[in-house]
Amino acid sequence: MRHGKLLNTISKGIWFIDERVGHSYAPFVASVLKGKVLNAYPAGEIPVTTSFTISSSSSRSKISGSSNSNEQKLIAVHPIKGLITKEDQDCGPRGTESLMKALTKMDNNPNVIAHILEADSGGGDGSNCKTTANFIRYEIKKPVITWYNGLNGSACYWITSSADEVYASEQTDIVGSIGAYLTFYSIKKHLKKKGIVVHEIYAPQSKQKNKPFKDAEKGNYEEIQNELLRPYAQSFIDSVKSMRNIKDDSLVFAGKTYMSNKAIEINLIDGIKTFDEVVARASELGNQYSNSNNHHQVDMKNDKILAVLGINALESVDGHVSLSVDNIEKINAALSEEQTIETTENPPIESTETVETNPVLMELQKINSRLDDQDKKINAWSEKKPADETTKPVSETEDDVQVDEEWDKISAKAGWS
Numbered sequence: 001m002r003h004g005k006l007l008n009t010i011s012k013g014i015w016f017i018d019e020r021v022g023h024s025y026a027p028f029v030a031s032v033l034k035g036k037v038l039n040a041y042p043a044g045e046i047p048v049t050t051s052f053t054i055s056s057s058s059s060r061s062k063i064s065g066s067s068n069s070n071e072q073k074l075i076a077v078h079p080i081k082g083l084i085t086k087e088d089q090d091c092g093p094r095g096t097e098s099l100m101k102a103l104t105k106m107d108n109n110p111n112v113i114a115h116i117l118e119a120d121s122g123g124g125d126g127s128n129c130k131t132t133a134n135f136i137r138y139e140i141k142k143p144v145i146t147w148y149n150g151l152n153g154s155a156c157y158w159i160t161s162s163a164d165e166v167y168a169s170e171q172t173d174i175v176g177s178i179g180a181y182l183t184f185y186s187i188k189k190h191l192k193k194k195g196i197v198v199h200e201i202y203a204p205q206s207k208q209k210n211k212p213f214k215d216a217e218k219g220n221y222e223e224i225q226n227e228l229l230r231p232y233a234q235s236f237i238d239s240v241k242s243m244r245n246i247k248d249d250s251l252v253f254a255g256k257t258y259m260s261n262k263a264i265e266i267n268l269i270d271g272i273k274t275f276d277e278v279v280a281r282a283s284e285l286g287n288q289y290s291n292s293n294n295h296h297q298v299d300m301k302n303d304k305i306l307a308v309l310g311i312n313a314l315e316s317v318d319g320h321v322s323l324s325v326d327n328i329e330k331i332n333a334a335l336s337e338e339q340t341i342e343t344t345e346n347p348p349i350e351s352t353e354t355v356e357t358n359p360v361l362m363e364l365q366k367i368n369s370r371l372d373d374q375d376k377k378i379n380a381w382s383e384k385k386p387a388d389e390t391t392k393p394v395s396e397t398e399d400d401v402q403v404d405e406e407w408d409k410i411s412a413k414a415g416w417s
Contacts, residue, residue, distance in 0.1 A: 075282050076106035077116045084124030084155045096132040107140050113286025114143040116278060117163055123154030130239050133162040143285035147278040153177035158236055161243045167273040168260040175263045178240055179255030180233040186217050
């Protein structure tokens with residue numbers, strides 16, 4: 001079957017998709033179910049990753065196609081358009097697995113300095129979204145910018161929120177739809193009218209099998225909501241919160257969508273830019289990465305620190321990261337514990353040399369003995385001196401001079417001078 005992968009995804013998947021987009025795909029799905037071969041994109045027009053050379057001007061007209069030059073700096077552009085699925089579709093765009101492979105390939109290209117996720121999607125299959133988002137945030141080394149033109153909703157936003165910065169193309173673009181829902185159709189009554197009676201026979205041990213869906217057919221949705229949809233939606237919300245410091249207006253995590261200005265206000269996105277401006281910004285971040293080779297230092301992509309704090313990422317404001325007193329204490333405690341472990345595992349090496357086997361130590365012992373004698377003389381003089389001689393200095397003796405000379409020799413021999 002030409003559309004076998006898509007049908008498999010439709011039948012088993014939990015979908016994170018904007019409802020308007022989902023309904024628009026209904027005729028397409030109905031045709032596929034009837035066995036018709038359809039293509040969402042004309043031949044040769046399925047979006048794939050491309051790379052562009054960057055000239056001194058960021059104008060789109062100055063961005064040429066993929067270059068083989070070893071001298072050129074490249075920006076990789078990864079399209080995320082149409083229906084999102086885990087696997088590549090015969091009738092549409094590639095899946096998220098292929099997206100991650102393309103990101104890896106471009107990230108390993110020494111000429112590529114940054115990535116752009118070019119999005120226009122209302123979402124799709126949610127089975128691989130968290131994996132893809134975490135991959136982009138924590139595995140891709142070079143800067144990543146999201147730029148969307150039209151819609152960046154549901155599963156698409158889950159993935160693209162993992163970028164370092166997110167930009168809309170214009171004020172009327174739509175973003176959000178953070179949530180999950182499920183639609184299924186019961187056709188038993190329709191089949192019954194056709195004279196077809198469906199019999200479902202379960203093993204005596206399998207009383208819970210398919211129970212949430214059987215209850216839903218009767219209008220009881222509570223089990224599906226609590227045991228299936230609630231965990232998926234919470235995973236979506238938690239993931240997005242770990243990627244961006246979104247201001248909760250009590251609606252954003254309930255599935256609301258926003259146009260660009262409001263989205264900027266609650267920090268769903270970072271601003272509005274043309275594609276040319278995004279390329280210029282990606283070039284700027286890419287050059288910073290190339291010069292410092294320290295991308296993601298802002299969000300402290302350091303697994304040890306994040307593990308100590310028990311979080312996935314640290315958010316930055318104007319290039320600065322703030323730590324609470326509690327977080328600082330956790331880091332200090334971890335450092336102290338690490339030092340203790342290191343000392344335990346690598347104790348100081350004690351010398352096996354003795355005074356008798358080391359000539360330097362023998363000479364030092366002699367000097368210490370003479371210094372002790374001098375201290376005794378000074379103490380004895382102090383106890384016997386008259387009251388009017390409290391400031392009388394102790395004159396340097398021949399023993400003192402000899403001690404100084406011997407010390408110089410020992411220092412030279414030991415390499416301390």
